[in-house]
Amino acid sequence: MNEFELIARLTKSLPANKNVLVGAGDDCAVLNLGAAENLLLFKTDAVVEGVHFTKATPPEKIGRKALARCLSDIAAMAGTPVAALVTLGLPEKFEPEFIGKIYDGLNMLAKQHSVAIVGGETTTNPGRIFLSIALLGTVARGKQVLRSGARTGDAIFVTGELGGSLAEKHLEFEPRLEEARWLAEHFSIHAMIDLSDGLAGDLRHVLKASGVGAELLKGAIPVSRAAKAGSSRCDDRTAQRAVPARKTPLAAALTDGEDFELLFTVAGSDAVPLLDAWKKQFSKLKLSCIGKIVAGDGVILRDKTGARKLDTHGYVHFEK
């Protein structure tokens, strides 16, 4: 049983109530708690020593990453983060100075995005640090972007460049909050997700939620310099996410994960106007149209030699 199978089993029949607009299965839960203008976004995410970082990771970057991952999920709904709680599991012996620096990194990113840290908890977790963030955000009613809205004929976009994130970027990425809000404000974004499991895996989440398929243009996928340099290089050598050495740069871009870029779809007729407007608004951040939504299911990869079904998956926890 892998991570996704376990989650499918655990989330089969969860308790719901009238406040829930979107429950498990999207980047954030969406709740209606009675505010006239806003809906609530609710998300948790954890980083664990030996899994997402190591003893050698600079502590400020551990704290920063933990919050940044949640911020990226708020971005994927086109929302604005508001307040976070920090749950910290600590081994029996720990360095208060190290823990203080985890908070420094976390607090610095929180201030940058006007996120309040409103408490949390410390508890014991023998053997390793476990750091979980619970994040609340808001989104203007009707402006939330789900995974489920992709339609046949949509153009598929990704921000930035993909692959090789474990070399460095996974500790330093910028959550695309401003970009996502701008997109939702100026265009009808049909579906959006943040790339945490890898393009191949996360695109499949969108396709499954929307009941459609996708055709990607191989040459249009923005492969990062780190992916080209060899995705086997990884600062966190003991991290369980370390990737096999012989991935091609394209495979790295498709499957490495932890890119924390945005993938979204818009009507095909919006593609060119969107690209033009984006270049004026965010001249420093690449935006790539990588393909289109098609009828059916799954992902087809097309290059000049033809088209083939892509069977590559993103990173999957707990593979047995």
Added chain:
Amino acid sequence: MNEFELIARLTKSLPANKNVLVGAGDDCAVLNLGAAENLLLFKTDAVVEGVHFTKATPPEKIGRKALARCLSDIAAMAGTPVAALVTLGLPEKFEPEFIGKIYDGLNMLAKQHSVAIVGGETTTNPGRIFLSIALLGTVARGKQVLRSGARTGDAIFVTGELGGSLAEKHLEFEPRLEEARWLAEHFSIHAMIDLSDGLAGDLRHVLKASGVGAELLKGAIPVSRAAKAGSSRCDDRTAQRAVPARKTPLAAALTDGEDFELLFTVAGSDAVPLLDAWKKQFSKLKLSCIGKIVAGDGVILRDKTGARKLDTHGYVHFEK
């Protein structure tokens, strides 16, 4: 450095924003997110294998306890729980059946209190299960009850009976949600807290937040049958919270922790009317007036032989 010293250091200067009415330091954070009638309550709490439960604990009770602890904090603010996210750290090898039963226990309690489970996360936590709940609730504007409102002359009440919780109750307690809302609706509750660290420790949190002291009547403290039977008996023999064998029943009631009863204060003039009304409303749940708020600080314990300053603390994590 113990748990409270670490928390004091980490929460010294946390990022805040205009949405925060109450940040770190109370049972829940209180946020204003623009709803006309309600404020938002936000809380996380974790249970960890080997610390809060063992491999021998029935899995349904693990899930139930994890949610119940958070519900108890919502109760302490006189709030209503709405939606929860579940963060589950799993060892490399786990029994899907066992994990499913953790969710069963959690979901059953959620349904009982109309709490929606709106997602969460599974991740790897080598060596042990780590289960963290993030909970959102609401409270009518102006009806939230903080720790900081106790005043000289207030009567101090506790619900239920205290001590010996680790024998059984810590896995089966009922969060006092209905009782707390009824209290806030019918009386001016000055301060409230749920008893998780033990009466002595939690009362001190109220006193410190309110800038006052307390005088407790030894004979009025409701000592549970489990505390009298010997608080050394503990189903979770490997749990780090196992208590020393030679506590007196009174010491157990003061310091065992995990009672998850309510402690609250009201004006002295409200004490008798409140007790009368309570008996009609909640005939099956004991309510005890255990003393009064006085000027100064700390806790004085009075019996027929006189008064002495209480130096007993509640359970403290990470004592070095």
